[in-house]
Amino acid sequence: MSPHTSVLFDATSLPPNWGGVARYIQGVLAGLDELGVSVHVVAKPADIARLRDAAPGHRYHPAPAAIRARPVRFAWEQLGLPRLARTLGATVIHSPHYTLPLVSRAANVVTLHDATFFTDPEVHSRLKRTFFTWWTRRAAGRAAVLITPSRATADAVRASIRDVRAAMLVAYLGVDPAVFHVPASAEVERFAREHALDSPTGWIAFLGTIEPRKNVPALLRAHALLRERLGSGTPTLVLSGSRGWDEDAATRLDALTPTDLVVEAGYLPLDDLPAFLGGASVVAYPSLGEGFGLPVLEAMACGAAVLTTRRLSIPEVGGDAVAYTEPDSESIAAALETLLAEPERRAGLASQAAARSTEFTWLACARVHLDAYERAGAAA
Missing domain, CATH: 3.40.50.2000 (Glycogen Phosphorylase B;)
Structure with a gap:
């Protein structure tokens, strides 16, 4: 300078x-x-x-x-x-x-x-x-x-x-690889035990503040549709982040019961995020628009299979290393069902995502x- x-x-x-x-x-x-x-x-x-x-x-x-x-x-x-x-x-x-x-x-x-x-x-x-x-x-x-x-x-x-x-x-x-990295299997197993997520169905992760543009109500509706189709084979939806001013999401979350398979985890420590994101079956981020989309990049760095939208900046971050969906609940549910049924595709996306994240x-x-x-x- x-x-x-x-x-x-x-x-x-x-x-x-x-x-x-x-x-x-x-x-x-x-x-x-x-x-x-x-x-x-x-x-x-x-x-x-x-x-x-x-x-x-x-x-x-x-x-x-x-x-x-x-x-x-x-x-x-x-x-x-x-x-x-x-x-x-x-x-x-x-x-x-x-x-x-x-x-x-x-x-x-x-x-x-x-x-x-x-x-x-x-x-x-x-x-x-x-x-x-x-x-x-x-x-x-x-x-x-x-x-x-x-x-x-x-x-x-x-x-x-x-x-x-x-x-x-x-x-x-950017993303700090010392914080966001592909987790070891022991890290994922520990996180799953501590949060009672150690079932064969795994979990779907969401990271972000629960505010209207994050589109959480549509994600909750999509997960409910998924339960109708997959029954007991549906992964638990785990939301990490605080509640913002999304009244629709708050109403839906307050009405949930344990049988709905949705967990509000609140703020997770940074040390837990690699296991939470990288250990998830899918990281779902159906945002209606982002200035950048840092949670998408952080999930990619953790080797996650990410499902997101093409709104605004997100394709600049995800490129071809993430899966995309329209932001309505039916489209999200269909995309989740497809990804969950294709473990090889999820593994391929996870590998591409981890590699692409190193560019940021x-x-x-x-x-x-x-x-x-x-x-x-x-x-x-």
């Missing part, structure tokens, strides 16, 4: 559960560290040790403890973040989650993870849709560079916003970010 470019990376948006956005932030910082690039990182005090463990080469700065409250964080972003950039001599501020300081001497790089707020507004709450479309428009008009995780997201932003002044770069997300690295992702910082620094 040019000696005239100094970057302040705003990691204060790390979520408490260290889900998808956190994996992105941690992965990019680790990739930059691997490239030998050091940036300033500001984060909540409680998050710094974990970030430093993953990427020790950066210079870390604690944000005020009060920013744990979201309104305080947004206020600090507008006032405290530009002030910190001036103190540190930063010429570029990277805001990795849509929002950015509206007034700053430093040039801005902003990551836009998703454009479904424009393309599929009905799958988001009104508040969330209003918030993210407003900030995406501000970023498109004020930032020097926008980073998106897929071509589909970049294209959707350009189609939805008439005047995108920022340069746009696509940085595919945080090092490659970080190289695009470095390009973004250079471009923004030149514009500062």
